[in-house]
Amino acid sequence: MRTLDRQTWALAAAAVTAVVTVTVATIIVVTNIGSDTSGSASRSGPPAVAWTLDAAKYLDRPFGQFSDPRGGASFGSGTPGFVDTGDTLVTLAGSPTSGYHLGDAVMIGIDPETGQVRWRSPAADLEGCGSTPVGGKLVCYASNSGGKHEIVTFDIESGTSARRSISEFVFAIATTGDTVYIVEGSPEEDDVRVHSGTVEDVSAHWTHAYDLGAAWESVYEDQVLTVTDGVGLLDIGGQIAQFATDSGAERWRSTDYRATNVTLRAGGVLTQATTDAPSGQTTVSQELRGPDATVRASTTVPVVQRFDAGRADDADRPVLMGDAAYDRSSGKQLWRSDDLLATQGNGFGTVTAVTEHIAYLRDSDKSETGLDINSGKRLWRTTSAQQFAPLTSHDDVVAGGDGQALAAFDAKRGTSLWTIPFSALDPDPETFRSGGAMVAHDDGWVYSSDRRIVGLS
Template sequence: MAPIPGLRGLILAATAAVITSAGAVFVLMQPADATRKITGTVEAAPGLAWSVDAAATHGGANAKFHDPVAGTEYDIGSPGFIDAGDTLVTVLGASDGDNSLRDPTMVGIDAATGAVRWRTPAAHLDACARTPVDGRVVCFVAPSTEPPALVGYDIASGKVTRTPTDWNIFALATADNRVYVAEGDAESDDVRVHAGTLTDPAADWTRPFAMGTSWEDVSTDALDVSHGQGVLTLGAQLAGFDLGTGAPTWTSDLAGCSRTAATSAALVVRINADCTGGTNGTDLLDRTGHVLATSDGKVAQSLSIDQPTDDTIPVLLADGAHDRRTGKLVWTSPDLLTKPDNGNAVSGTATAILGDLALLRDDAARTITGLDMRTGHRVWQVKTERFGTVNAWDRRVVVQSDYTGLWAIDPRTGTTVWDIPFLAVDKIPDALNGNGQLTAHDNGRYAYASARTMIGLRPLDH
């Protein structure tokens, strides 16, 4: 297939597809009839399947794509979408630089063609859950903006299901086709968690939790149910609970500016930190709150992707790996630590757990390393001058991004498999940038959203 010019050149060479939905007109900037080879890329690179422009779709120059998880009340969060399989659900709204989001609309985009399937008004949403439930994206409205409610957007049609409630909802999570809601008065330690459905959010159970914090410290992601247990975090207080019954299983405290990260299976990593930016050690808590392992290393590992093969893959704490079942130290590796040339404190290098391999990034040494998670042995190491954010792994390649583009490496060898510069997709600067969201689908298909443009990529032999 012969190379073709950038996206704007394609528009001159082909008639854009026009799709009408709910009285609005949407323009596909890349026709959906064929996958186009991106100029200058290797044959292994996916081609451009489609592209949607935010300004052309919304009808305003300041329009942006927003991740629905951050809600629609303010211009906060990052570009992105909720991956609902065949449909990508995003928020489209205009930003005037005053932290408000004007005319926010929930939009369903066909993941295969880029066609806009539907659009529905989406004002005053405080937050939405990352995982759809029963074919709907689930969001909530708190009483500070308008009458409180749970709001569902049908993935196929955009139809709205609204469940009014008198709860003061402050957090929402979903897992295994169940909706979890946290509500109450956090400043009075009068909080409840409910589990159920969109239309009956307390159908399964309701549990009170005598914990709280100031409203300024309450986060919409205070509720986590994604790793086999429930964890409620309010200020310096933590509580674990059983997902099936809601029964509280443990409580703990976070001193100073400590924080937590959940991992499989039903484990919590507690990073003990002071408020000057330093780390004092890390604990691994099991589903009963018992401390399985402790590391006094003043280093925390920060993972963009955490997808271990199973519970035989250890957990990384500082420079060591600990058994997920017993907490026993399995191995240590100096590759897990780096000391920057600027004299800053030692920091962790792990960026992703990909099955039984850890991907490490050492900016000081200018290396990327693949580490065997079962043995701690180095599988490969390559020198590089390019570092990016680890975005997605499709079990074959891991895709990273920076401000210049997307590129994929083979996690078994460290070899770069393909590289797609943003300017080869769209010649207008900042039409695409590295501050976006990428999702990987089966058979080498990807979708990427930056603030101004969403694109679909798929193999050239499709």
């Protein structure tokens, strides 16, 4: 396949000045989806629809689209998502185009309680944003076809935006509460550097070069940079470097194509699977590495537990690997369970979501199981499976959608709590057909497709 240069990916758009506006979302009540409309996100009755925000109506355009700011407005646009800052949900909105970018993109800050758009700022040329505000600001990077590179910030409270030109050719960003990390260089020439610094000076702390490389296509398919609890993970087209965030010092590096499913977890630990050499398809071993890259635990059980939904990872919670749970600090095996193994082996285990106390499992035989995450004790088991894809959780309630409805499930008791058909929200099936992102907020939920955001309470 032809290799694309970096400029091919950068799409032109004019830089514009920030604007602050306020818009009130539509308030509606759905009466045909349940009678109990009070309570919390973990109660048994279906919530009421408190508000909706339609992208096309809000933008006053024939077509509108919401998109996750972390993916930027240039590449991968149209995948809904938020940066959840607590009192404000931040997302991108724009017009879908035949290319990769959102047309006339704007960043908006939404009140999750009311759906009110608190502010709106232009977001031209954004390629990515950090997932954590730094000093009360969402930090992003931008590039255009004219070769201009910028660090762009959005004040979480006011939406005020600022742009600062930089010389670095940035292609990834990660943020913590007080630090900005960027990746720049030319992966196709094995010329990759990570900078650690501030919004004002992205190299204020350190700059470190890593001998990793890949084609641009593969770089844009991966989560390039992850940072948590003093450890960073750099993934350049499957070539991996684990480093210390206080210095950039490399702790472990792998250019072996057999290393897969490399994931940085809370506590600064890393899990990694190794596949067989001939096919690269079958997992032959897995390892749990500490922040210093030493191997704390390993297993030859050929099953990878892969899940994206549920409670945010917790450093005090066991790591599920193969058919067992391991203490992430010591590497000690805490418990094992055959329930973690799928009936029909496909290389992946049964873990579907992890909540505050529960590992929620779905087997290939359509059964479901709830295990106590700390002891491995089976709490319940059913012979019929929920159909929705888990997107988030609150306490021990898992919520998500199946393309036809929103649903919530009590993972501690193994019972369905409520279902809200999308047809009850809008008779047009296209409104909720594409994508889905969901967050829990106080006593309710906020769900987004690429066309509409819905607040439930």
